[in-house]
Amino acid sequence: MPNYTPESGARPQRAAEDDEHLDLFGDGGEPQPTAPAAAASPAARRGKKRKWPKIFLAVLLVVVLLVVGVLFYYFRSLSSALQNVHRDPGLMPDGASVAPIEPGKPINFVLMGTDGRPGLAGSRSDSLMVAQLSGDRQHLYLVTFLRDMWVTIPANKVVSHDSKAKINAAYSWGGPALTIKTLENITGVKMDHAVIIDFPGFIKLTDELGGVTVNNPQAGTMDGEHFPQGKQTLNGEQALKYVRERKDLANGDLDRAARQRAVITTLIEKSMSGDVITNPKKFNDVLKVYADNTTVDSGLTPSTIRKIATSLKFKNGTSIVPVQAPISGFGKSKDGQAYDIVDEAGLKELSDALKNDRMADYVANHPQ
Numbered sequence: 001m002p003n004y005t006p007e008s009g010a011r012p013q014r015a016a017e018d019d020e021h022l023d024l025f026g027d028g029g030e031p032q033p034t035a036p037a038a039a040a041s042p043a044a045r046r047g048k049k050r051k052w053p054k055i056f057l058a059v060l061l062v063v064v065l066l067v068v069g070v071l072f073y074y075f076r077s078l079s080s081a082l083q084n085v086h087r088d089p090g091l092m093p094d095g096a097s098v099a100p101i102e103p104g105k106p107i108n109f110v111l112m113g114t115d116g117r118p119g120l121a122g123s124r125s126d127s128l129m130v131a132q133l134s135g136d137r138q139h140l141y142l143v144t145f146l147r148d149m150w151v152t153i154p155a156n157k158v159v160s161h162d163s164k165a166k167i168n169a170a171y172s173w174g175g176p177a178l179t180i181k182t183l184e185n186i187t188g189v190k191m192d193h194a195v196i197i198d199f200p201g202f203i204k205l206t207d208e209l210g211g212v213t214v215n216n217p218q219a220g221t222m223d224g225e226h227f228p229q230g231k232q233t234l235n236g237e238q239a240l241k242y243v244r245e246r247k248d249l250a251n252g253d254l255d256r257a258a259r260q261r262a263v264i265t266t267l268i269e270k271s272m273s274g275d276v277i278t279n280p281k282k283f284n285d286v287l288k289v290y291a292d293n294t295t296v297d298s299g300l301t302p303s304t305i306r307k308i309a310t311s312l313k314f315k316n317g318t319s320i321v322p323v324q325a326p327i328s329g330f331g332k333s334k335d336g337q338a339y340d341i342v343d344e345a346g347l348k349e350l351s352d353a354l355k356n357d358r359m360a361d362y363v364a365n366h367p368q
Contacts, residue, residue, distance in 0.1 A: 081287035082302035091194045091297040093181035101307060106357045107133040110180050110194045111142075111264075113202060113243075114171070126199075126244060127260050128167065130183065130191070132354055137313045141359045142264060143323040143350070144257040150331065150339040151186050154178065166339055186342075187351040194297045201293020203236030208289050209270040211235050212263050218255070220248050239263055253340060254324065261322040268320060322368050323359070325350060 101107065113127035130143045147168040155161050158173040170179040180191050197205070206212055213233045220227050222245035225238055234242055243263050249255035271290075276282050314320075326346030332338050346366075353362035 079302065081284075081291040082305055084288075084291040085300075086295045087298045087300070088176075088295050089298040091176045091180075091196075091295070092191075092299070093177045093184070101304065104135045106135045106354075106359075107308065108189060108192045108354065109133070110176075110183060110191050112171070112176060112179065112194070112196045113260075114196060114198050126168075127257075128179065128183075129261075129264070130187075130189075130354070132359060133308070133312075134359065135357045137311045138315065139319050139321055139360065140268075140314075141321045141323050141363070142261050143325055143354070144261055145183065145325045146253045146257055146327065146340045148253050148338070148340045149325070149327065149342055150333075151182060151342060153182050154185060164333075166337065186347065187354060189351055189354045193300050195300075196295040197293055199240055201289065203240055204293060205267060205286070205289045206234070206236035206239045208286055209267060209276070212239050212266045212270070214242065214259070214262055214266070216242075216259075218250060220245050254327075257324060258322070261324075265320045265322060272314070321359070321363055323350075323363060323366075324368060326366075 109131040111127075111129040111131050126147065128145045128147060130145070132141045132143065133139075134141070145167060147166065149167045150164060151167045152162055153159070153165050153167075153170045153173065155163075156170075156174040156178050159165075167179075167182060170182040174181075176194055176196060180194060183189075184191055211233045213231065215231045216227050216229055219229045222241040225241045227238075227242055227245070243256065243260045245259070246252050246256035270276065271286055276286055326343035327340040328343040328346070329341045330338065331341050350362060353359050
């Protein structure tokens with residue numbers, strides 16, 4: 001091969017095996033033009049197409065793992081909270097055994113608000129409701145029984161014979177069990193479960209949920225806290241005073257009961273709201289407050305609570321319906337106690353509705 005010098009003007013010839021344009025057969029034909037860089041070969045395009053299913057599957061796998069992780073967290077939080085709820089085998093009257101949940105049948109819960117744990121010396125009941133979950137699981141009816149309703153309380157350790165008294169005396173004389181037995185006697189309706197929350201728990205739950213917003217129909221004051229008329233948001237301490245006030249309200253115990261139903265409805269709705277359910281930390285914190293400050297009967301096992309919860313078919317805010325047990329007026333006992341006179345005919349109508357899962361008809365005939 002001749003030596004190359006700049007003066008000769010001749011350029012060296014590249015070896016055939018190095019010529020990137022040599023035809024496949026090595027016949028020295030003319031080089032073929034190179035395809036533009038942007039135009040990928042069919043094989044390359046097929047390769048790119050094959051990558052998309054892999055990417056999609058990878059993303060799907062990540063999403064599935066995240067969902068499983070979140071569900072595991074929720075399940076673990078829920079299981080832990082349900083296990084930690086305080087259960088009292090003496091809550092139901094006469095050690096009554098709890099019947100299994102029957103599909104299509106209503107479930108009756110007795111809800112009590114107290115200033116202490118059941119069994120604590122000096123504890124008093126300040127609110128009393130029967131919460132009936134309808135047979136179709138679409139509605140929860142919150143029926144308030146005024147604490148000053150004058151009823152017959154069964155014989156107990158304090159009073160050895162059946163006696164007339166305010167219904168909240170039952171709690172003082174025999175705790176939750178006597179209260180439930182009294183309710184069953186005056187309504188003829190079997191109560192299935194009991195749930196009690198004390199005042200400190202009420203405050204903590206309200207604060208954990210960011211307070212409660214109420215539309216106060218009338219101004220009032222309780223323990224130095226003034227509640228103006230109109231819409232306002234209350235923290236836990238304020239909410240407790242709000243639901244306990246009655247003396248300066250126009251209709252006394254009736255207005256207080258209406259306030260209690262409104263606040264409890266709001267707490268239930270906020271506990272089940274998307275803000276709580278979709279926030280793992282908030283969900284866990286709310287469950288912990290319930291677990292730490294609630295007492296239930298021994299029949300409300302974790303599996304029973306889960307079964308009830310998964311059967312709910314609430315559609316919107318109208319799923320929780322407030323109801324007032326009827327009274328016909330006010331009276332005064334021989335020893336000077338002011339009390340509420342039970343509307344016997346009205347109570348029978350309410351009892352029949354509770355017994356026969358006809359609360360929707362009752363509310364339609366008695367707008368609240």
